[in-house]
């Protein structure tokens with residue numbers, strides 16, 4: 001069976017890290033047909049639009065989408081793609097691949113992906129500007145249910161809801177209430193909830209207390225970068241956007257214009273995103289194999305990029321991992 005993969009490299013280091021992931025995928029005894037599509041700042045300069053209709057079509061028709069990064073046009077590209085593909089969940093695993101350095105941190109952020117402030121609905125008013133924070137019962141219950149099912153499937157015993165319901169009583173209050181309503185269907189799973197500001201601290205003081213975090217769109221975005229900081233940086237955190245019909249897989253980091261074009265970007269986050277894509281496609285054995293090799297390579301610390309203590313380029317690191325498979 002061959003899988004049709006839409007590949008959107010995008011801007012900055014996006015195309016570099018996506019190429020690296022494809023180098024690794026191509027070593028598997030699995031057939032992939034890649035369809036390359038454009039999006040991002042460069043695409044906007046060239047075509048006048050950051051996300052052409054053709055790219056949306058290619059993404060919708062693929063079995064999965066592998067995405068790199070978008071720069072200044074990120075809101076018009078990745079936020080829109082998530083909406084077009086109706087990927088209601090954004091999974092962001094925060095896992096230490098170097099336990100001797102960062103401890104045994106291992107939790108999953110289950111981020112609601114379709115509403116809240118992050119969708120960027122803003123408006124200029126007479127005296128300033130307004131951003132809409134829309135929270136619905138349906139999306140809140142759906143994401144809570146996903147988090148509990150995820151906990152069940154992965155043998156995790158606790159789900160933590162993160163919100164700011166003491167101040168945003170109506171919107172975040174609804175999110176919190178939805179969480180506890182859904183929790184009734186999962187009596188075997190422990191629950192608790194924290195305010196987002198407290199969570200920002202607990203992630204640093206007690207990171208091992210977290211197993212699954214379920215939260216709204218904006219808090220999920222911020223906490224996952226904090227999570228990256230706990231386990232070695234943005235080069236290490238993959239993500240999966242999943243809906244009923246589509247899956248889009250991308251590193252948590254952005255286009256990193258400061259290091260773009262130098263061939264030094266850490267490809268780990270994108271290779272791990274490709275592993276999440278393999279899981280989604282039902283090829284979990286291959287996903288675990290790549291992860292195992294990648295972790296060994298990172299722990300060995302030689303055939304790796306600068307941020308991981310080595311001197312390898314993005315391409316060299318990917319080729320080395322591919323050889324080890």
Ligand code: ATP
Nearest residue numbers: 070071234235253254255256257258259265266307
């Ligand atoms: P964008 O606006 O596209 O999000 P950014 O620079 O604001 O770009 P990131 O791309 O997430 O945000 O990068 C933040 C920092 O992390 C930068 O200093 C960048 O060099 C570093 N970084 C991000 N990804 C990687 C990577 N794969 N390897 C090494 N460093 C990275």
